[in-house]
Amino acid sequence: MLGYLLRRILYVVPIALGVTLLVFALLHLAPGDPVNAVAGPDAPADVVETLRHAYGFDRSLPEQYLLYLGRTLSGDLGVSVATGRPVAGELASAFANTLILAIGAAIVGFSAGIGLGGVAGFHRGGPIDHLATALSLVGVSVPHYWLGMVLVILLAVQWNLLPAMGMAAGGAGPWLISLDQVRHALLPVLTMSVIPTGIVARSVRAAVGEVLEKDFIQALQAKGLRQGAIMRHVIRNVSPTIVAVLGLQFGYLLGGSILIETVFSWPGTGFLLNEAIFKRDLPVLQGIILMLAMFFVLLNLAVDIAQAGLDPRMRRS
Amino acid sequence: MTASSFSPTLKDVPSPRAPSHGYWSTVRRRVLSDRVTMACLIILLAILAAALFADALAPVDPLKTSMVKRLKPIGTPGFLLGTDELGRDILSRLLFGGRMSLLMGFLPVANALIVGGLLGIAAGFFGGRLNMAIMRTVDVFYAFPSVLLAVAISGALGSGMKNAIVALTIVFIPPLVRIAETVTTQVRGLDFVEAARASGAGSLTIIRVHLLPNVLGPVFVYASGLVSVSIILASGLSFLGLGVEPPQAEWGLMLNTLRQAIYVQPWVAILPGVMIFITSICCNMASDGLRSAMEIKL
Numbered sequence: 001m002l003g004y005l006l007r008r009i010l011y012v013v014p015i016a017l018g019v020t021l022l023v024f025a026l027l028h029l030a031p032g033d034p035v036n037a038v039a040g041p042d043a044p045a046d047v048v049e050t051l052r053h054a055y056g057f058d059r060s061l062p063e064q065y066l067l068y069l070g071r072t073l074s075g076d077l078g079v080s081v082a083t084g085r086p087v088a089g090e091l092a093s094a095f096a097n098t099l100i101l102a103i104g105a106a107i108v109g110f111s112a113g114i115g116l117g118g119v120a121g122f123h124r125g126g127p128i129d130h131l132a133t134a135l136s137l138v139g140v141s142v143p144h145y146w147l148g149m150v151l152v153i154l155l156a157v158q159w160n161l162l163p164a165m166g167m168a169a170g171g172a173g174p175w176l177i178s179l180d181q182v183r184h185a186l187l188p189v190l191t192m193s194v195i196p197t198g199i200v201a202r203s204v205r206a207a208v209g210e211v212l213e214k215d216f217i218q219a220l221q222a223k224g225l226r227q228g229a230i231m232r233h234v235i236r237n238v239s240p241t242i243v244a245v246l247g248l249q250f251g252y253l254l255g256g257s258i259l260i261e262t263v264f265s266w267p268g269t270g271f272l273l274n275e276a277i278f279k280r281d282l283p284v285l286q287g288i289i290l291m292l293a294m295f296f297v298l299l300n301l302a303v304d305i306a307q308a309g310l311d312p313r314m315r316r317s
Numbered sequence: 318m319t320a321s322s323f324s325p326t327l328k329d330v331p332s333p334r335a336p337s338h339g340y341w342s343t344v345r346r347r348v349l350s351d352r353v354t355m356a357c358l359i360i361l362l363a364i365l366a367a368a369l370f371a372d373a374l375a376p377v378d379p380l381k382t383s384m385v386k387r388l389k390p391i392g393t394p395g396f397l398l399g400t401d402e403l404g405r406d407i408l409s410r411l412l413f414g415g416r417m418s419l420l421m422g423f424l425p426v427a428n429a430l431i432v433g434g435l436l437g438i439a440a441g442f443f444g445g446r447l448n449m450a451i452m453r454t455v456d457v458f459y460a461f462p463s464v465l466l467a468v469a470i471s472g473a474l475g476s477g478m479k480n481a482i483v484a485l486t487i488v489f490i491p492p493l494v495r496i497a498e499t500v501t502t503q504v505r506g507l508d509f510v511e512a513a514r515a516s517g518a519g520s521l522t523i524i525r526v527h528l529l530p531n532v533l534g535p536v537f538v539y540a541s542g543l544v545s546v547s548i549i550l551a552s553g554l555s556f557l558g559l560g561v562e563p564p565q566a567e568w569g570l571m572l573n574t575l576r577q578a579i580y581v582q583p584w585v586a587i588l589p590g591v592m593i594f595i596t597s598i599c600c601n602m603a604s605d606g607l608r609s610a611m612e613i614k615l
Contacts, residue, residue, distance in 0.1 A: 014453065015456060015457055015460055016460075018453075018454070018456070018457030018460070019457060019460050019461075021457075022457060022458075022461075023469075026469060026470070026473040027473070029470065029473045029474055030473045030474065030475070031474070031475055137598065137601060137602065138598070140545070140546075140601060141545055141549075141594065141597040141598035141600075141601050142549075142594055142597070142598075143549045143552060143553065143569075143590055143593045143594060143597065145553060145556050145572070145590075146572060146587065146589075146590025146591075146593060146594065147590075149572070149576060149579060149586065149587060149590065150587055150590070152579060153579050153583040153586070153587065157579055157580055157583055158583070251462055252462045252463075252464070254462070255461070255462030255464060255465040256462050256463075256464035256465065258464060258465070258468055258557070259464070259553050259556065259557065262556075262557060263576070273468065273472070274557060276472075277468070277472040277557075277559070278558065282473070285469070285472055285473065289461075289465065289469045292461075292462070292465055293460050293461050293465070296460055296461065296462060297460045300460075
């Protein structure tokens with residue numbers, strides 16, 4: 001296990017370097033002189049020159065990358081062109097807001113998906129199986145930004161049950177989240193949970209079905225084991241696969257929230273990213289992408305370690 | 318998620334044994350007898366035809382605005398599906414919008430199929446350092462959730478349809494490289510490839526004659542499953558203002574501008590999304606049908 005752990009952790013290093021290289025390249029993908037992206041459109045000529053030197057845009061590309069890498073490693077993500085504030089600070093609060101949505105959607109989507117997929121896997125061809133199959137098809141096919149609009153129309157405009165957008169103030173005292181915030185979060189959370197519900201249901205159904213076809217299940221049944229005890233064996237066998245699916249889906253929830261946050265004006269990373277794009281605020285854009293991608297890399301690492309913990313066979317490969 | 322589970326009448330019924338006509342005729346027979354897949358293919362063809370012949374079918378000019386006829390409801394005489402916030406005919410804009418949305422859905426997958434397929438086959442066939450270089454680069458792209466990568470690249474490049482297509486192509490290349498590499502590695506190890514090599518066939522001949530026919534099927538089926546993702550992502554980019562630019566009609570962009578109208582004409586406002594949903598779900602089901610007809614497990 002220790003050898004596997006070390007190898008897996010070491011493998012993060014080249015990936016993380018690759019991510020920084022890609023994020024660095026984003027600045028140079030942008031049309032025009034990169035210094036204009038950092039200085040903003042109205043900067044006077046002497047400021048532009050100072051910045052060009054400060055950011056090292058007058059040096060060669062490999063040198064610039066090393067400078068960027070050095071600054072990033074020391075926690076300096078640059079300064080927002082639009083607000084003049086450090087990017088890292090703006091990111092922190094936005095990330096916390098996105099986490100609220102992602103965790104909420106994960107709780108709803110994962111429990112619904114595991115429940116539906118589990119029942120569907122055990123009772124193939126039954127009504128729940130058809131529901132799970134249909135739901136997973138809808139989950140992967142529906143444009144979720146549109147689904148958000150439909151839910152707003154139904155629950156906010158027509159029936160006036162929930163607020164249509166915004167986030168409301170946080171909780172007071174020991175409460176991190178206020179009731180009003182929960183009401184505001186319900187619609188985006190519900191919308192975001194549709195995709196993971198479908199994908200998790202489909203994966204759980206397939207995994208359970210696969211394990212149930214294995215010979216050892218027949219052996220357990222022949223031995224006279226009760227359904228409940230057999231279920232425990234099935235759960236143990238499908239858990240590594242499911243952990244991988246859940247980890248990936250949580251990453252997608254965090255990284256893919258831009259459309260939902262735009263629909264609901266939720267002040268998270270996606271909303272910030274949208275703003276950054278239209279203000280041509282490339283340092284903020286780079287910072288968000290870098291942070292979300294790094295989180296995704298670490299999440300994958302955690303998933304792999306959890307998988308190895310659950311399934312001894314993984315450690316050997 | 319197999320299409321057959323939607324057609325219980327066809328499931329588990331052994332078809333009468335037909336004389337063997339080879340793999341492709343079997344696939345064709347299976348697709349033709351799969352009602353769900355056929356229905357989806359027909360709907361997709363209808364949407365495609367409607368988009369292609371939008372000039373003839375659209376009742377009015379999709380760009381013609383009218384301040385007095387803004388946000389008319391569905392069923393207004395002369396405006397069958399109502400009008401948008403600038404008084405433009407929704408039906409005409411949906412027809413013309415289909416062109417952009419379908420193009421932005423299909424083109425990135427087609428591009429990525431060529432580039433990713435070639436890279437994957439090269440990595441799988443030649444192995445060694447080339448494999449290492451290609452596959453480790455692909456790993457880096459996997460560090461980004463697909464929506465994020467698409468938004469990041471098109472955000473940095475700036476809005477516009479071309480940039481959105483470039484961004485989506487880059488998003489779809491890594492998964493296609495992986496699938497092509499996996500299948501190629503499997504096929505390369507089979508006996509008939511060894512036999513061809515032993516009888517003196519060169520690398521190119523082996524790839525062309527023995528590898529491609531066996532690799533293209535699974536890779537193509539996998540790519541067909543990406544089309545629905547691409548349509549949703551492409552319209553999503555336009556929805557964010559990163560794809561097709563106004564006043565052009567495109568389903569995602571229409572959704573975005575109609576978003577302000579949900580308090581006035583909610584049912585008109587959701588129509589472009591209905592089109593995206595129908596197209597995407599049909600693409601998914603058709604792809605699943607094709608996959609089970611070709612007996613490909615991915």
